[in-house]
Structures are given as C-alpha cells and as structure tokens.
Amino acid sequence: xxxxxxxxxxxxxxxxxxxxxxxxxxxxxxxxxxxxxxxxxxxxxxxxxxxxxxxxxxxxxxxxxxxxxxxxxxxxxxxxxxxxxxxxxxxxxxxxxxxxxxxxxxxxxxxxxxxxxxxxxxxxxxxxxxxxxxxxxxxxxxxxxxxxxxxxxxxxxxxxxxxxxxxxxxxxxxxxxxxxxxxxxxxxxxxxxxxxxxxxxxxxxxxxxxxxxxxxxxxxxxxxxxxxxxxxxxxxxxxxxxxxxxxxxxxxxxxxxxxxxxxxxxxxxxxxxxxxxxxxxxxxxxxxxx
Amino acid sequence: xxxxxxxxxxxxxxxxxxxxxxxxxxxxxxxxxxxxxxxxxxxxxxxxxxxxxxxxxxxxxxxxxxxxxxxxxxxxxxxxxxxxxxxxxxxxxxxxxxxxxxxxxxxxxxxxxxxxxxxxxxxxxxxxxxxxxxxxxxxxxxxxxxxxxxxxxxxxxxxxxxxxxxxxxxxxxxxxxxxxxxxxxxxxxxxxxxxxxxxxxxxxxxxxxxxxxxxxxxxxxxxxxxxxxxxxxxxxxxxxxxxxxxxxxxxxxx
Amino acid sequence: xxxxxxxxxxxxxxxxxxxxxxxxxxxxxxxxxxxxxxxxxxxxxxxxxxxxxxxxxxxxxxxxxxxxxxxxxxxxxxxxxxxxxxxxxxxxxxxxxxxxxxxxxxxxxxxxxxxxxxxxxxxxxxxxxxxxxxxxxxxxxxxxxxxxxxxxxxxxxxxxxxxxxxxxxxxxxxxxxxxxxxxxxxxxxxxxxxxxxxxxxxxxxxxxxxxxxxxxxxxxxxxxxxxxxxxxxxxxxxxxxxxxxxxxxxxxxxxxxxxxxxxxxxxxxxxxxxxxxxxxxxxxxxx
Numbered sequence: 001x002x003x004x005x006x007x008x009x010x011x012x013x014x015x016x017x018x019x020x021x022x023x024x025x026x027x028x029x030x031x032x033x034x035x036x037x038x039x040x041x042x043x044x045x046x047x048x049x050x051x052x053x054x055x056x057x058x059x060x061x062x063x064x065x066x067x068x069x070x071x072x073x074x075x076x077x078x079x080x081x082x083x084x085x086x087x088x089x090x091x092x093x094x095x096x097x098x099x100x101x102x103x104x105x106x107x108x109x110x111x112x113x114x115x116x117x118x119x120x121x122x123x124x125x126x127x128x129x130x131x132x133x134x135x136x137x138x139x140x141x142x143x144x145x146x147x148x149x150x151x152x153x154x155x156x157x158x159x160x161x162x163x164x165x166x167x168x169x170x171x172x173x174x175x176x177x178x179x180x181x182x183x184x185x186x187x188x189x190x191x192x193x194x195x196x197x198x199x200x201x202x203x204x205x206x207x208x209x210x211x212x213x214x215x216x217x218x219x220x221x222x223x224x225x226x227x228x229x230x231x232x233x234x235x236x237x238x239x240x241x242x243x244x245x246x247x248x249x250x251x252x253x254x255x256x257x258x259x260x261x262x263x264x265x266x267x268x269x270x271x272x273x274x275x276x277x278x279x280x281x282x283x284x285x286x287x288x289x290x
Numbered sequence: 291x292x293x294x295x296x297x298x299x300x301x302x303x304x305x306x307x308x309x310x311x312x313x314x315x316x317x318x319x320x321x322x323x324x325x326x327x328x329x330x331x332x333x334x335x336x337x338x339x340x341x342x343x344x345x346x347x348x349x350x351x352x353x354x355x356x357x358x359x360x361x362x363x364x365x366x367x368x369x370x371x372x373x374x375x376x377x378x379x380x381x382x383x384x385x386x387x388x389x390x391x392x393x394x395x396x397x398x399x400x401x402x403x404x405x406x407x408x409x410x411x412x413x414x415x416x417x418x419x420x421x422x423x424x425x426x427x428x429x430x431x432x433x434x435x436x437x438x439x440x441x442x443x444x445x446x447x448x449x450x451x452x453x454x455x456x457x458x459x460x461x462x463x464x465x466x467x468x469x470x471x472x473x474x475x476x477x478x479x480x481x482x483x484x485x486x487x488x489x490x491x492x493x494x495x496x497x498x499x500x501x502x503x504x505x506x507x508x509x510x511x512x513x514x515x516x517x518x519x520x521x522x523x524x525x526x527x528x529x530x531x532x533x534x535x536x537x538x539x540x541x542x543x544x
Numbered sequence: 545x546x547x548x549x550x551x552x553x554x555x556x557x558x559x560x561x562x563x564x565x566x567x568x569x570x571x572x573x574x575x576x577x578x579x580x581x582x583x584x585x586x587x588x589x590x591x592x593x594x595x596x597x598x599x600x601x602x603x604x605x606x607x608x609x610x611x612x613x614x615x616x617x618x619x620x621x622x623x624x625x626x627x628x629x630x631x632x633x634x635x636x637x638x639x640x641x642x643x644x645x646x647x648x649x650x651x652x653x654x655x656x657x658x659x660x661x662x663x664x665x666x667x668x669x670x671x672x673x674x675x676x677x678x679x680x681x682x683x684x685x686x687x688x689x690x691x692x693x694x695x696x697x698x699x700x701x702x703x704x705x706x707x708x709x710x711x712x713x714x715x716x717x718x719x720x721x722x723x724x725x726x727x728x729x730x731x732x733x734x735x736x737x738x739x740x741x742x743x744x745x746x747x748x749x750x751x752x753x754x755x756x757x758x759x760x761x762x763x764x765x766x767x768x769x770x771x772x773x774x775x776x777x778x779x780x781x782x783x784x785x786x787x788x789x790x791x792x793x794x795x796x797x798x799x800x801x802x803x804x805x806x807x808x809x810x811x812x813x814x815x816x817x818x819x820x821x822x823x824x825x826x827x828x829x830x831x
Contacts (some may be wrong), residue, residue, distance in 0.1 A: 006721040014635055017627025022646045023693060026687050027651040028664045035667055037801040100554045101564075114570045116804055118749030120776045121797045124783045125573050128580075128790055147754025156566050173385035179345055180372035180381075181398040182451065186555040191397050196388050214657025216752040220782060241659050241752075246754055248663070263660045268637060 021046045027186055036260035038253065048258065054227040054243075064258055070265070071239035072144070075230065077212045079148035080155060085205055087152070088159025093189055096167050102119060108161065115157035120266065123221030126150040138234045145233040150218045155208035166200025167193060184256035196243070203277055211272040214266060216241035240266055291488050292358030292456035292529055293318035294339065299353035301343065303358070303395070308334040310514035311353075312512050314459075314506055318358075321488040323498035323523070326508030327538065331515025332491045335508075336459050337488070339363075341370050358456065365465050378450030382441035382462040386434035386449070394445060395435050395452050401451060407534040416448035420478050438469055440471025447478060451486075458482065460490040464497070476501060495539065507535040557649060577801070581794025589795060594762035598782050598792050599823065603799065605764040609679055609772030611746070612765060613758060616683020617690060617747050625685075625694025632695075632737040633702040635723065654692035658752040661689050665757040680768040681759025686750060690743035701735025702728065702741065734790035734814050745804050775800045 039048065051065020091111075095104035114284075126146055135141030170193065177193045194201070224236020225246060238246075240262050251259055294316040301309040317324050324332045334343065343349045350386040354362045363373055387394050395413040397514050404412065413430075417423040422444050426437070434445055442459065443463060450458055460479060464472035480501040482488050490497055505527070506520040519526060519535035530536040550799025559653030566807075628646070636643050675681045705728055713723040759771030760781065773781070778795050782789030 004719050004721070007719050010636055010721045010724065014627050014631035017624050018412060018631040018642075018646055018761075019690055021624055021628035024691060025649045027657060027668065028653070028660070028688075029758070031664055031667045031672075032660070035663075048688065075700060087562045087565050091561040091566055094556070094559035094563040097558060107567065110567050110570055112808075113805075114566060116749075116808055117570075117573065118776055118800060118804070119753070120749075120751045120783075121573070121577070121801065122780055124793055124797060125576060127783055129576055130730045152565075153569050156569075160566060171385065173383050174387065176342065176345065177381060177385035177389075177446070180340060180342055180374055180379035181453070182371040183398060183401050183403070184371050184552065186551045187397070187401050189555065191401075192387055208656060214655075214659070216657065216659040217780065241657065244659050244663065244756065248666070257672075260663060263663045266657050266660055270655045270657055271652055271821045274651065278651065 039257035073239035080151035083152035092163035125217035162204025323502035330508035416452040584795035617686035620687035629698035677759035697739025
C-alpha cells in the first residue's frame, strides 16, 4: 500500500514502464501483421507457402513461392546443428572427463570469446576464407555448405557451454555410484552421464537452433543467394532471413507485403522453438519421494 | 564371500591425514559395523576399500588391504573396475540412474560382460533378494526415480547384488530414509549374513547392536581418525575397554 | 572390451578433436583478421573520414555514429528496462497475472530474430513516427532489442539482494520510494551495470536491424536525425558491395572486436565487484 504521494507516483511510473515494455512485442507483431496483410488476405497464401519459384521482380508474371526459402532455412539449420551439436557435446565431455580443470576453464573462456564475435565478422571470414576454400573443392563456393559451416561455428559455443554446465550440475552421487559399480569411463559417459544430462543438453541445443534459424548476416554473406531447391550441399541457396535482408531495400507493395509475411513466419518458427524449450522446463521431474 | 585384512592403512588428502595406521580384520560372511562420531574418517576408510578414493584428486592411501586370497588391492596395475565388481557399495543417499529400473541393472551387468540372455534373470533374482520384485515387476520400464526413497535404496542394494560381489560396503544406508523404510532396508542387510561379507558405517548404535557380528569404534587421535576399539559386538557394547569408546557407546542415542 | 583402454582412448581422442575444433576456429579467424587488418590500423584510420567508399580513409564518422546509436538505444532501454524490472520484482506478488503475462511477452521479445526487428523498425520508427533513415531510428530499434537483456539482468540483480532488507526498511517506516532509492537500488547498481555492458556488446554486434533503420551514410553525423552507419554495417558493406574492400573490412572488424572485448572485460569486472560486495555485506549483517 502506498503511503505517500511519492509512492503513488513511483508505482504508476514503474507500472507504466512495465506496460510499455510488455507492449513492444505486441507492437512488433501488430505492425508485421499490418504490413503483411495484403499478402495474407490475398487468398494466394497457400501458393505463397508451397510454390517453388521466387521471381518477384518479373514484370509480366511475378512468382511468389517461398517454399525454396523455407526449405533452405530448414536445411541450413539442420546441417549446422548436425555439425555443431556433436562438436559442442564432445568438447564438453573432453573438458569434464579427460582434461584437467584449469584446461577446461580456459576452454570455457575461449568458447565465450567465440560467442562474442559478431555475426558480420563470421560472415566476412566465411566470405574471404571459407568460400574460396570450398570453391577449390567444388565451385561455386557460396553454398549451403558454407552457410551451414559458418552457422555451426556461431552456435557451437552455446551448445558447448550449456552442455558442460548441464554435466557439471549432475548429482555427484551419480558418478560415484557408477564408479562403485565398476563402470569404465567411456560407458559411464555414454550410458549414464549423457542420458542423465539429456534435458540440460537438449535445452542448450534448442536455444542454439532457435538462434540459427534467426541468423541473418553471416548466412547472407556466404549462402550464394539463389532461391532454389538445392540438389547438393554445394548448391547456392537462400534462406528466409537472407531474402528479407536482400530484397527489403527495393521491394514494392505486394513484394514487400510478402517479405513482412516471411518475417512473421520467422517469428513463429523461433517463438515455437523457444516456447517448446520453456515448456520442457515446466513439468517437474518426479523427485525422490519418502 | 571374501575376507578383508587391513593393516596400517593411512589415508591422506594432500597435507591432511584423514585416517592413520588403521588395522582391521573383517571375517568373511560376517557383518562388521564401523561406528564413531562424524569426521573420524569412517567413510573415507570405507571408500578406500573399493578404491573409490581414487576419484578424489590428491587422495593417497598407504598400507595394505588384502582381499581374500589375492594380494593387496592398493598396488598399482590392479584392474580397479574388476575390483569394484567384487566389492560393491551402497551410498547414504540412494543414487539409482535416472533411467528405467531395468536399465539400472542392464548397464552394470553388460559392462562386466554378462551376456544379454542372463541379464533379465539376474535382475529378477536380485530384486527378489531385496523384496522389490513383487512391487516393481510390472513397471521395470518406468523410471527408477518414481520409486520411494526406501524402494530406491533397496534398488541400489539389488543393483550391487546383481554383480555377485564378495563384499558389500554400506555407507550409512538408512540415514536418508524414514524409520519404516529404514527398518525394511536394515532387515535386508541383515539377511545378507553368510552370503556376502558386509561392512556397514552407521551412526545408529542400536542398529549396530541389532545386526553386526563385530563392531569397530573410530575416534580422532592426534588429529587423525583411527580405530580405538574393535571386537565382537556384544563384548564391545557391554564391556568396552577404551575410555573414549566407552563414553561414545554409552551415549546410545542412536 | 567395454571398459578396456582402447575404447577410452578412442572416446577421449574424438572428444579432444571436438574441443580443438572450436578453439581452432577462434584462432584461425583472429589470425586472418590480424594478418589482413592490423597493418591498416592507425590513428588516422580511427579518426579519418571515409573515402573511396571505404577503400581508403578511416572510420572516424562511423565510430561517432555507432556511439550515437548506442547512446540512443541505452537512453530508451535502460530507464524502461530498469523501471519494468523494478515493477516486476518489487511492486507485484509472485503469482500476479500481469507479471506472468509480462514474463511471456519479454521471453517472446527476446526470441525475435534481429532481421525482424529491422522490419519493425523500418515501419514503426522510420515511417509511422516519421524519423526516416536516421541514427535515432536505428538506436530506438536497438533499444527494443536490448530491452529484454536490461529487464532480466535487473531482475536478477534485485533478486540477489538479501530479503531481510525489505522488511527492515518497512519496519523503520520508510516509504517504498526511499526504500527503493536509498536502500535497494544502490545495491543493485553493479548488477545493472553488468546488464548495460551486456546490452552494449549485443548492440555493437548488431547489423541486420540497422541496415533498414539507420541508413548507410558515411559522413560525420550532424544530429540524431542524420543517417549514419555503425561499424558492423560498414564491415557488411565493404565485404559485400565494395571490391578490394577486404583490408579495410578486416581493420574495422579488429576495431569492433576490440571494442566488444573491452566491454566484456568491463562486464566481468563489474560482476566481480558485485559478487565481492554481496559477500562483504552479508557477513556484516551476520556479524
């Protein structure tokens, strides 16, 4: 209960700040909807989602199929995850079970440094180093593979740091019990520790994947920017984020509305991933009773 | 059932001596209780018997621990994983793997080379030995964490028994349990007499009186833990010779 | 053999390789940047004007624009974020529906990709509010992005304050304003500073949200309504659109990394001080 004028003012102003803060996401979604409405209400939505050609610039017959971009986003994310998750978890296992503690801590610091590198620098490095290297192997260089590799490097720290944290927070009694049963190190890690840390590691992976889906800069610089369905990892692709980034500058009404609709799709995808992650944390695991 | 012969065992953590020059004969098939106030090195002593002390960096054990007819288990080059199959351990806080009940048995059994065909039989036998079979036979695929505290502890005992050990070490197995569950677990430990050599650390003096054939009393002397009195339980409790042991045992607040 | 040495060596070796990959990539990237960009860095580079679309000259105006963008972001995000956090942690009970709604909305806001913020900023700040492509538009957009960071770090800073202080202040008849202003907030300040540094580091790294909001201009900015580009956007432009821009891009990248590294070190410094302060005051409470 406020007992003075200053308290009343305090409560109102803080409440106002909270209201304003909470409304930002509402405003974001509302404006996205507003700009995307021409596309959403045109009745061509199903075409939009499933058509395979994207040629909005064509005057005679503009094509607006976003399916190749959705597919590209999914493929790039999937490939990046397949690379980053084993590397991240493997690194965490090395830190916890095979390396001395000080080395493990240094590794954490280095991963944090890696995590701090802005995406534009990853993209720049990918463009100047990775793409030419892939080009030598199999042209053109700018490709699904390049995008996946760069993205994998970007999400590796998230997976590694959360995995190590999850393993460390396991009950030490678990390790002691496994050791007392004469279970050797590799079996202990693979059959006891990893299943027990599964939830924590899984959270880290979901967060990493959500970040990968929304990542724009690094990917747009190395993916080749051709809106097509790739036939191999060496083909150029164009995920949703890159499409928005590249075409927003010159898109006109219909085209622009579709780009905003793509933005909405992105919000749905990342929101769903993050929502799933927090939902997994909610139901409490059955604790030891009695 | 193997006997254990410990002589002049000293355990150090860096500069700190936790246990100093302890000697103890543990007859095969009997239940030996280790009692004494907290901090006297009982648990450290116990953990050295299956070389679980190796897990703590900087922990060094000197002396002799002879297991059955084999030599000293402290020597280097010994297969520690095989040792821990022969000497099992049950901890104060029940620690089943957070997986299904059947996986709790499958993992250690397969690890020690027991063929798949035998795993189910051994699981059932072990669960019957601790009186859990009727309670869990319908839900072997469910998580072991769904069991009550007492059930989980019996599961841990069964898990150790499934490996056919010669010795089982118990580190205050009942202190985390409610009195009813504690009584059930205690009965099953007592039933192991004659089948397995049992060493049990306990704060509960009444429990030691009830189930132990021999008792050893730990005390701090000169800053390190050591055994000040040892012998048949009846004798120890009725006519202790050491003044500190006598003082502790007469407390009988267990 | 399951627990024989060979399987242990195999697993250990594979995991070591995995660990080395991350570390190796880090060193590789930094080495490449140093090789290409270090020779380009000089005082002239840091203060000079942008010439030849960035192929020569310096990044002076860009650094100023970046600072202005950050400042605009902070001026919005810090008061709003701290105010919101204080409302959440001090003014309402745990189970309050409004609080739960707020948590959900902030979590959702935190998950929005940066390019979508760019879309929003372009519509809302540039068009609807009429700010056009300007430093202010970019700053306000970034402010929205770092708002969740400010809120979350402030809430945990408030949570770290021992509970006993609040009833103690109430028992002394202090108003909530005084309690907050003189007792609680001073204790939370280091934690809030940590939040600000994290937010700044995040904002510095941001590119996608700025491309459509703050513009591309490379002149010295005259005011907040001028268009201006941040360092990250400059790197993007040099890499994608300017042939032979790699050397300058590397140099700019090094400057950006140095800025971020300094800020992260500042964050660790503040959080160390914070933790030290916490333990010191707890002992005086008990002592």
